[in-house]
Amino acid sequence: MFFEEIRKDLVTTGNENNFPMFGSGRIVTFGITALAGLIRDIIRTVGLEKGSTICFRYGYEAGIAQALVVMEHYNFKSPDEFLKICETLKTMSGIAHVEFENMELDEQGKLVRFNGIWRDSLEAYIWQSQFKKEYSGPVCIILSGMLSGYTSAIFGQEVLVEELVCETQSHRGYCSFEGRPLSGWGIEVSHFQAGLILENLEDEMTRLRTELRQAWDDMERQKSEIADLKQRFKMPGDPDIIYRSPAMAKILHLAEKVAPTRSTVLLQGESGTGKEVIARFIHRYSSSAKDPFLAINCAALPANLLESELFGHVKGAFTGADLDKKGLFIEAGSGTIFLDEVGDMPLEIQAKLLRAIQEKVVRQVGGVKEIPVQARIIGATNRELKSMVGEERFRDDLFFRLSVFPIEIPPLRERREDILPLARHFLTRMNSDHPGFFPKTIRLMEGYDWPGNVRELENWVEYAVILSGKERIRPDHLPLDMNRSLANPIKLLATDLPTWSELEKRYISYVLEQTNYNKSRAARILGMGNSTLWRHLKENDETNHPQGSPPNSSFAHDLNDKMKL
Template sequence: MKAADLNRLELIGIDQKRGFPLFGASRMIMFGATSISRLQEDLYSSLGVERTKAILARFGYEAGMHLALSIQEMYHFDSPEEWLMSGAILRTMAGYAQEEITSFEMHAEEQRLIVSGIWRDSFEATIWKAKHSIASFPVCAILSGMASGFASTVLGKSVWVKETCCMAQGSEQCRFEGKDLVSWHTTEDVFKKHFSVDSLEERLRNTQEALNKAKADIDRQKIEISRLRLLTRKSTPNDEIIFRSQAMADLLDLAKKVAPTQSTILIQGESGVGKEVLARYIHAQSGQAKHPFVAINCAAVPAALLESELFGYVRGAFTGADKDKKGLFVAADNGTLFLDEIGDLPLDMQVKLLRVLQNKEVIPLGGTLPQSVNARIIAATNRNLKDLIKQGKFREDLYYRIAVFPLFIQPLRDRKQDIPILARHFLSIHQPRSMGFTPRAMRFLESYHWPGNIRELANWVEYAAVLAGENAVEIDHFPLHMAETPKEILPQLAVDFPSLQELERRYIEMVLQTCGQQKAEACRILGISPVTLWRKKKHPG
């Protein structure tokens, strides 16, 4: 999960037993800015500036730490950096300020962090300006504390976020800077004195225990997400490829570059990854966009009919041919002809196809006069054509004719960042009024290996949409009886006497699978911090 994929509709739920609003498994208490303003006024007047700022900063710190643990429990982020970035998005969603990170440098393994950014329309600064003259000090104590608590939880080490200029002091916007204590050249004692906090390890342990207790209670109930309508995404030729991963971004960059040319394209990838969708995208981006896009699945048409489908026939060519028929090459003239599953093309048809590609003309079945064709060819296959060439099942000269510009679509299991946005898109099609996916359901989707790729994901979501209706999609709504067991599960961790490093890697993977990829629970079992878990997964040993 990337931080940018957080969906507020899935974050807020309802305790069905008591009717309370929930953030994950935690009860939410809602206050308006007016009531917070009155509380601040009373604190400043009775306790003075310094003590009030300390109390508000401590309040923010606790809230930030709790928020970080809650969101990490709900979602599996791609990296500690994404987990940290989610804090900025959550503070914006909650109305504290419009937060923008302007610079960011994090070394999770070394527990070092330097971050800076902007708080636009900070609620604390706005409240101050409404009732006071220019402040002599930065007033965003809750925000500073919250950012500090969140970042400290992610890093596993104290992070101090300081407000460097404030709207309440006359600045156009509030700015902040956050660093680990080493980078600030300060000590843990100074940090604790400022926030009046206990040791980070103790506070994290206590907060995690409280979260686990709340989660155990709420897991016995169904989560109901707020009844806001999901925006139905309308697919057009220019935006029908829905993605988040860098792998797909790179692939589309290549597709855009080759689209305006006449180069023949070979799209390779497993079944269900969206090869025809990519072919249509290329057609839409090309100079042939106003002309036909014609597709044929070479594996679905009987060999006896394939020639007449591709090249057409003349009247009297065979029994029942009572009139001329244009073939798909002619039908796609000046447009695009998409030859799907070309690896299943019979060898005799491969020879005829090669001749058409070389001569740019076809001879209809039963005819004698060639017809010029100018269709752009895009071929696709889920098979390894080079292996087929070695086996004598595919012509090498045809391969080099169609593979002028090869494109490879990675399987969905290798681009998990695309899963949340694709799943939500499919859900919006089948159930526009759905409350979305519960975090547990989304984690399951991200951890499954998807042998059927996007086609399988679409089927699962449609199945779940029927069962869930307008309610949030739970794991129980998925067709789990259709799920395949991953082949890489190790029945016995040490059956082949692996190295200590390999044994640790296997054990961590087993724990994560047992926990349904819930990293907070895995960390509790393993007795390590989330950052350590990420480090061990990235660099075992």
């Protein structure tokens, strides 16, 4: 039976918690590093012998559990088939490539013995990395336990799998093992079972408890440090501000500092970087959070309308002014007025704005009274205000009044760490049940330059959500424009930050593809001799692509996919 079939049969998703499941149990995935650390800590804490027992028992229980799932799904007649599945499961779970050989049964069909080997054992790897030369016996203990548990379950009697020679001892590239019923090893069942139970762990437990208490104290300290950092970098309950980048953390730190003051703030940054979000943040954490936050786009209105929007007008001031209008400065009270695209404000209005900020009075259009105002001003612009001052398109006195506390918001492409959290945030907001993005899509999004910044990202996520329906978002669910503008293949080659040699490999593949697999041309472009290129290809097993046909390796295939998007 093939890997894929078994996977489909036994590994499912979509239970109510949306976890991947193996049979009816949850699958947990964590990297080798964590497991290696766990094994190391166990051995170092309780010693090799007890540590091995713990590992063996863990494997034994896992083996039985796996066998139960398999037996529930498949009704095989011969143990052979169960062993085949076991091999596949071991590969699937990243433990080792196991191969059973020479199974011997007696006349009654009872197990006598089986042999086999496993390659690329996870434990051998872990031991070599964690313990170096400290121990030279067989080390694949969890794996032995797993096979013991699994085969005990399928043969219906206690089977013990012993590692005969471990890869770590022989350096021949694999470990060999043998499995026999306990009687075949001359072991009493009761003795075996007792061996699985740990005794005299009291002392260790006491020590462990002390260490645990220590760890708890550390954790408490870390928690309060984290809370501290959160306080500094992210305001509680602020779901609008999504970021992971240090750049945004710094900006929020500045915003938080300036919020409780009444200072005028100037937010600078490209369109769509979220200037209004920061302005609202400042307002929300100011002393006048309960007063209105009023936003106006200074580029969207002609001068006379903008003037009456900002400062109000009296009835009859101009044709169509049938009623008095207060204007934002008066309506805001001691709240905040957000002047978006303030750089586009006509010069004559700039003079009136300066007066409102400087003297804290406004005069309504057509009015005679000076009305006192106290609103705080937050300006925003995507232009170089300073150079506009030089060109006399922006008043220098107003510029200095506005830029008391300037905050520069970097474009999204300069804080790529924020792309994924933002994309996930928008996705969840649009459809909380959506299954998410394919890794390839994420790589694409993280490699894209986002000229329209956060707003563009938000739009594209919305587009992709509509197009993908209930499916995970693939690259072809993204708008064509975005796929097309991913024209910088080097950036694309390096989006996932590969190692230098991996990047080299990818680049060689890319050049080959571009030259239609003409190796001499490719070598010339790469600045290497034909034989050097040939060596590279041989190392990566890419020597056999006929002219013009696509490469075969999965890497080049993947790359090929990317380039065709």
